[in-house]
Amino acid sequence: MPNAMPCPTGQPLDQPVERVDQPVERAGPRPPRRRLPLRRILCLLPLLVVGVWVVRHRSLIGSGARQTLTADPYWLLAAVATTGLGWVAVSFARQGTVLERLPAGRLFATQFAAGAANHLLPSGIGAGAVNIRFMTGCGLPPARSSAALALYVLAEAVTRVGLLLVLFLAFPEALRLGPLVPEAVSGMVVAGVVAGAGALVAGVALLRPVRRILVTFVRTALADARSLHTRPSRALALWGGSLAFPLLQAAGLVAVALALELPVRPAHVVLAYLAATAAAAVVPSPGGIGSVDAALVIALAAAGAPVGSATSAVLAYRFITVWLPLIPGALVLGGLVRSKIV
Template structure:
C-alpha cells in the first residue's frame, strides 16, 4: 500500500499542554464571577480591619503550604525535591479550590510524584496516608479541645435537635450502601485489598524512619493549627468578642463537619459552617459573617490567581 502522508498543518497535535496551562486561569475567572458579591463584601470588611492582625493571618496562611509540603514528604519514603514540592503545594491549593474538595490537590500531587519517579500504587498509598494523618490530627485536636473545654461551643445553636436523627440515618444508610457494594463487587474488593496491603506497607516503612514519622505527624497537626491561627488573627482584626481558644474549637468543628460536602474548595459550605460555628461559640452573627468573609478572602481568593499561575507554569515546565 502507498504511504499517504497528511499535510504538516493537519498532522499538528492539539496543543493540550498549552490548554492545560490556561485552564486554571479560566476556572478562576468562572469561580470569581459566580462569587462576586462575596468578594466585594469580603474586601469591604478587610478595608476596616486592623492591618497588623491581617498580616499575621497572611503569614499563617503561607505557613500552611510549608506544613502541607512537610506532611507530603513525611508520607513518602523517597526524598522529593524541596522547592518543587513547596511550589506544588501552592499550586495544589489553587486546584483544590477549583475542583470538588480534595480532588484538585490530590490530582496535582499524584502527578508530581509520578514525574519524580514514584510508582502509582505507592504514590496513591502515600496520598491515602497523608489524608488519613490529616483527618486524625484535625479530629483528634477537636476532640481533645472539646474534652478540655466543653463550653467552647453551644451545641443547640450548632446542630438543631430535629436534624440529629436525619443526619444519623443518612450516615448509616451511606455506610450500609458502601458495605453492600464492597461485598457484592468482587473486582472492587480485590482492588481494595491490594491497595490496603500497599498502603500498610508504605505506612510501616515511613514509621520505621523517625524523620519521616515526625514530618508526617508534625505537619498534620501543624496544618489545622495554622489555619485556625489565621482565623483567630482575622477575628482579632475585626473585633469578634470570642476568646481565641473558642475560635480554634469553632474552626475545627466547622471544617470537620464540612469535609463530607463535595463543593469546590468548600466554597459556600465552609463559609456557612464557619459562621454557624462562630455564632455557636458566642459571637454576634453580623461580626462572625464579616470575619468569615475576610478570612476566606485572605486564605482562598488572594492566593487563587497566583496559585493558578504557578499551576500553569508547573504544567508548562513538565514538573507535574
C-alpha cells in the same frame, strides 16, 4: 523469411523494446498536521476556571475585601503569614508519606498550586490529583503515589479529629448550638452519614473487583507506612506537618477574629474552626465554598459571636485564605503543567 516490420519506434518486432522510464514527478512533502496544543490548553484551563469563579462570586469577594480594609492590618498580616506557613506544613507532611527525598522547591510550589486545583473539584480531589502527578513525575510508581496520598489523608484526618476531641473535652460548653441547628437536623445528618457508610461497606463487600483493588491498595499503603515509621525523620514530618496544618489554619481564623475584635476566646475560635470543617466535609464542594462558609458562621455564632460579626469574620478569613492566593496559585499550576512537573 520476410524482414520483420518495424514498430513505430523503428525497431523490429522480434527485438525487445527498450522501455524508457519517464521520471515521475513526485508530490512535495505533505505539510505536517497541526497537533492540538493540549498542554497549552491545560495551562490556561485553571486561569479560565478561576476567572469564571471570580466573576460569579465578585460580590462575595468585594464584601470580604471591604471587611479586611476596616480591620487591624497587623492581625491580618498574621493571618496571611499563617496561611503561607500552612503550605510549608503540608509540604512536610507530603514528604513524610514517602521514603524518597522530594525536591523541596517543587514540592512547595506543588502544594501552593494544589490549593488552586482544589477549587476545581470537591473533597480535595484536585489537590490529590496534582500531588499524584507530581510524585509520579518524581519517579514513584502510581500505586505508591496513591498510597502516599491515602496515608496523608489518614494522618490529617486523625490529627484533626484528635484535636477536635481534645478541645471538646477541655471546653465542653464552648459551642452552644441552641436554636441555630435543631436537634432533628443534627439527627438526620448523623443518620445520613451512618447510612452512607453502610452503603459503602455493602458495595465493597458485594463487588469482588472493587474488593481486590482495595485489598491491594491497603497492602501497599500498610507496607509503606511500616517502612516510613522506621525512619524517625519521615514519621516526624508526616505527623508534625499533619498536626501543624489545621492548627495554622485555625490560627489564621483567630487572627482575623482579633482583627475584627470578635468577642470570642481564641481557644473557642479554634474549636469552632475544627468543628465547622469536620461538619462541612459531609457536604463536599469545590474548595469548601458554601459549605465551609456556612459551617464557620454557625460555629462562630455558637461560640458566642453575633451572627453579623461572625459573617464578616468568615468573609475576611476566606478572602485571605481562598480568594487572595487563587489567581497566583492558578498561575503556578499552569507553569507546573507547562514544565511537565505535574
